[in-house]
Amino acid sequence: MAISIYSSTYNGLQGVIINVEVEISRGLPAFNIVGLADTAVRESKERVRSAIINSGYDFPLGKITVNLAPADIKKVGSLLDLPIAIGILAATDQINSEGINNFIIVGELSLNGDITSIRGALPIVIEGIRNNLVKFIVPTVNALECSLIEKAEIYPFDTLNQVTTYLKHRDMLPYKNNCVNRKKDSNMDFSEVVGQNATKRALEIACAGGHNIIMFGPPGCGKSMLASRIPTILPSLTYEESLDVTKIYSITGKLHPNEGLIVNRPYRAPHHTATKTALIGGGSQLVPGEITLSHHGILFLDELLEFNKTVLEVLREPLESKQITISRCTGSVVYPADFMLVASLNPCPCGYYLSKVRECTCSDHDRIKYLSKLSGPFLDRIDMFSFAYAHNFNEMTSTTKEESSESIRKRVEAARQIQRKRFALEKLNCNGDMSGRHIRKYCTVDSAAEDILNRYFNKFPFSMRIYNKVLKISRTIADLENSKDITSSHVVEAISYRQFIKGDVI
Ligand SMILES: Nc1ncnc2c1ncn2[C@@H]1O[C@H](COP(=O)(O)OP(=O)(O)OP(=O)(O)O)[C@@H](O)[C@H]1O
Ligand SMILES: [Mg+2]
Incomplete structure (x- = not known):
């Protein structure tokens, strides 16, 4: 038998x-x-x-x-x-x-x-x-x-x-889990970063609304330093999000036996030599890649322009659809990939374009060639750009007390709470997830703000996607102020994050 x-x-x-x-x-x-x-x-x-x-x-x-x-x-x-x-x-x-x-x-x-x-x-x-x-x-x-x-x-x-x-x-009782899942404390803090207030503010908005962001600026001004501290200001995972993340780490064999439920948002920073498969997943076993391991968290691409151009292009689809379908002759799988992309780069090959501390030695041609790795459609998918400046000596030696991660995180958490309430009946987590339909419903602007948008979008030929992005970021800025309405100041600030390399409004 x-x-x-x-x-x-x-x-x-x-x-x-x-x-x-x-x-x-x-x-x-x-x-x-x-x-x-x-x-x-x-x-x-x-x-x-x-x-x-x-x-x-x-x-x-x-x-x-x-x-x-x-x-x-x-x-x-x-x-x-x-x-x-x-x-x-x-x-x-x-x-x-x-x-x-x-x-x-x-x-x-x-x-x-x-x-x-x-x-x-x-x-x-x-x-x-x-x-x-x-x-x-x-x-x-x-x-x-x-x-x-x-x-x-x-x-x-x-x-x-x-x-x-x-x-x-049959002489055993089922296993009882006595483990309490606590957030892991980080030994890093935003207060360690001197100055860079504009970029800190941009990162706060990005984390509050789940928006993608590129930081650019001269070498050694703190871009990588800021990025590594992002986990300290991220909002907590909800139980459902924690379960999603734990499932992914369980499938990939990356869950520590003593860890249980993952309560920290994932933060993945693959090296720029990463292959397409390492980033999006696949291989003969159809394993998840970095974008899935960053689900509900951060994917940080340091030195963005060092990544292979085709590797960057494969990010276009998951950045939009928040998932990735991998098909091979052995089968096909769909993995979630709802991550927040954070990237950093220097504005030119010598690194000092726009920097007030040193003369840039690159020609216009050098700069254009250098940035050509970032295609129009790729940049179109980026929500925010922030310039990190080089410090002068006074700024470097300043003794001003910088704001702690804890205090920034409180504001981020409060803004997320507003978003959770707003989207309670929708299948959305944050403002960054809104589609056109939601934007029309939740991002109504007052007449002064409308006027600014009108003038701005008449002057620069933007895609509909960018228009939606500006509205979504404005919504997050308003949420950070606990303001129900989106006003002109919110819109003006949101538009300021569309400045990439000076003079080139994206
Ligand atoms: N704003 C800052 N506050 C405090 N320390 C800083 C700051 N900026 C840079 N540093 C110091 O310089 C080091 C290098 O900074 P970081 O790696 O963040 O620069 P970067 O902007 O990423 O440069 P690159 O463009 O070369 O990658 C840091 O480890 C830190 O010690
Ligand atoms: Mg760096």
């Missing part, structure tokens, strides 16, 4: 429940796994055989067939080792298989029978609960992330022998 056990795999960020059917018949010894298994699953044969023998059980001599159903879904990862081993032991009556179908069983086996960690445990538990399967046998290292889902009954184990003993005696 064939034994059937529930297990799971995942597709993209979605858990997929599967049935592991094991049948052992008479015949020449053979061990076959059928049902669209990837290499990692096919290789499980060797691990399962050794784990069973090294745990003190007999490995059957007959013809073993393992069917992974439904057969049309690709099974990925090494997480099916444990259910296959349990299936073989149950099919040969070496363990008690009664009630085994109440569990979803996942885990990778080592040759000596230890159960090692798996990727994607959290999405698997979420999918199990959705299918009314509430009991899970999982590796101990994954217990904490699995227990984040309230209804789930988690039974964590370290070895195959512990699982078989439990199935025999």
